[in-house]
Amino acid sequence: METNLILEPATHKKTNLGFVWKVFRNPLDALTELAREQGDMAHVKLRKRDLFLLSHPEFIEQVLVKQQGNFIKGPSLQRARIILGEGLLTSEGEEHLAQRRVLQPAFHRQRMEEYLPLMNENTLAHLSKWTDGARVDMSDEMMRLTLNIALWSFFGSAPEGAADRVNKSMQTLIKLFPLAQMPLPESAQALFPNFKEARSSLGAVTEALLQNPQSEHAKRALVNILKENNSGQFTDEQIHAHALTFLLAGHETTALLLAWCWDMLAHHPEVQMKLQAEVDLALDNRFPTSDDIQKLSYTRMIVKETLRIRPPVWAMGRQAIHDCEIGGQRIPAGSTVLMSQWVTHHDSRFYEAPLLFRPERWSGLEEHSLPRYAFFPFGGGNRICIGEHFAMTEAVTVLAMIARRWNVAPTQTNLAKPKPSATLRPDKSVKLIVTRRAV
Numbered sequence: 001m002e003t004n005l006i007l008e009p010a011t012h013k014k015t016n017l018g019f020v021w022k023v024f025r026n027p028l029d030a031l032t033e034l035a036r037e038q039g040d041m042a043h044v045k046l047r048k049r050d051l052f053l054l055s056h057p058e059f060i061e062q063v064l065v066k067q068q069g070n071f072i073k074g075p076s077l078q079r080a081r082i083i084l085g086e087g088l089l090t091s092e093g094e095e096h097l098a099q100r101r102v103l104q105p106a107f108h109r110q111r112m113e114e115y116l117p118l119m120n121e122n123t124l125a126h127l128s129k130w131t132d133g134a135r136v137d138m139s140d141e142m143m144r145l146t147l148n149i150a151l152w153s154f155f156g157s158a159p160e161g162a163a164d165r166v167n168k169s170m171q172t173l174i175k176l177f178p179l180a181q182m183p184l185p186e187s188a189q190a191l192f193p194n195f196k197e198a199r200s201s202l203g204a205v206t207e208a209l210l211q212n213p214q215s216e217h218a219k220r221a222l223v224n225i226l227k228e229n230n231s232g233q234f235t236d237e238q239i240h241a242h243a244l245t246f247l248l249a250g251h252e253t254t255a256l257l258l259a260w261c262w263d264m265l266a267h268h269p270e271v272q273m274k275l276q277a278e279v280d281l282a283l284d285n286r287f288p289t290s291d292d293i294q295k296l297s298y299t300r301m302i303v304k305e306t307l308r309i310r311p312p313v314w315a316m317g318r319q320a321i322h323d324c325e326i327g328g329q330r331i332p333a334g335s336t337v338l339m340s341q342w343v344t345h346h347d348s349r350f351y352e353a354p355l356l357f358r359p360e361r362w363s364g365l366e367e368h369s370l371p372r373y374a375f376f377p378f379g380g381g382n383r384i385c386i387g388e389h390f391a392m393t394e395a396v397t398v399l400a401m402i403a404r405r406w407n408v409a410p411t412q413t414n415l416a417k418p419k420p421s422a423t424l425r426p427d428k429s430v431k432l433i434v435t436r437r438a439v
């Protein structure tokens with residue numbers, strides 16, 4: 001496959017209102033079109049700053065890894081501080097490094113063994129409410145399931161009503177995300193009562209969870225690492241911010257990934273059958289172990305293909321803090337640099353027939369010929385998603401547990417349409433018919 005870089009300098013343009021309008025109407029199409037028109041290093045002049053869309057894996061690697069010191073998070077994540085506070089997702093520089101050092105051990109691959117039983121028990125409890133032949137809202141189901149798993153894994157319990165309160169607040173905050181993007185002072189944002197209410201409800205739930213009595217589960221839960229390893233470097237406010245970050249970042253993206261997986265499986269019965277054959281053989285009626293998670297290779301391929309074709313994080317922004325150069329193009333300090341998983345994961349130079357859902361493309365040989373950053377659903381460099389192993393373990397085990405027991409079939413002819421907001425959501429809930437398998 002052709003993977004040559006396009007190194008011509010970007011075309012300089014005046015303030016591009018046409019582009020702004022296209023982004024407003026459909027950001028996925030707008031970015032795809034921009035990359036098609038201008039190539040791997042697209043440049044748009046916005047009101048105050050230059051915007052660059054970098055679509056080639058080598059350019060993405062420059063920003064995320066090789067020149068990461070020249071960049072900080074983009075303006076929208078910086079503004080997410082009004083929701084998340086100064087947690088891992090929003091901190092920068094030395095402070096970020098120090099936080100990451102303390103938190104990283106909780107997310108090592110080996111730790112997944114401790115979270116896996118919680119994932120499996122929660123999934124089974126969830127499935128006990130399904131009835132044969134029912135029409136199930138998979139978006140909602142996966143959101144509730146991953147939220148319960150996050151509550152148990154990170155806090156050691158899921159008190160009555162906590163999941164509902166978090167879910168409700170999240171929906172409000174996501175709806176009002178465009179507001180959070182506006183460069184308003186915090187005092188002005190507080191004028192919007194729903195926003196304020198959702199924020200304080202989330203704050204109250206997190207606070208209550210942090211005060212949780214020390215059950216056996218709670219002792220091993222993630223927030224305890226925060227408390228125990230805190231030799232004075234985290235204030236109470238920071239512990240709260242981390243806990244809130246894990247709760248929000250730790251369930252919504254995985255829930256979307258799973259909802260997209262089920263939509264794909266319902267519309268690709270041949271893939272669903274192969275998945276069932278794999279889990280039937282590997283698991284019979286026992287829970288997946290961490291060994292199984294590595295060995296369920298077709299299940300993993302389905303997860304990866306879904307992350308490619310429907311990446312829950314569809315674009316990431318950075319701001320240049322120094323003048324720098326990438327692929328012969330000068331990037332002035334202050335510029336915004338965008339890298340879009342949506343654009344690069346659909347590039348036909350790296351993926352044959354990129355619009356097709358084809359898990360087989362992840363079978364060893366094809367995968368190895370991919371440039372490293374042609375696939376970056378979890379980002380990269382020192383800001384790579386800390387929850388990557390957690391999310392992959394959760395997605396594989398939930399898919400395996402459900403596929404072993406249930407068939408899914410679509411209620412609509414077409415796949416759900418992707419609707420980009422802070423994350424890539426289906427435009428309408430994914431509703432599917434579930435039928436019990438004779439196992």
Ligand code: HEM
Pocket residue numbers: 073088089090100245246247249250251253254257311312313316317376377378379380382383384385386387388390391
């Ligand atoms: C399918 C699921 C997930 C996807 C697609 C995803 C994607 C990402 C991406 C792309 C980034 C990098 C953002 C950037 O560099 O601008 C990120 C960062 C992060 N993710 Fe995830 N994530 C997922 C699940 C999780 C889970 C389960 C957690 C659990 C705690 C988590 C917590 C975080 C945190 C704390 C960061 C910030 C890391 C840092 O800056 O050091 N994510 N995620």
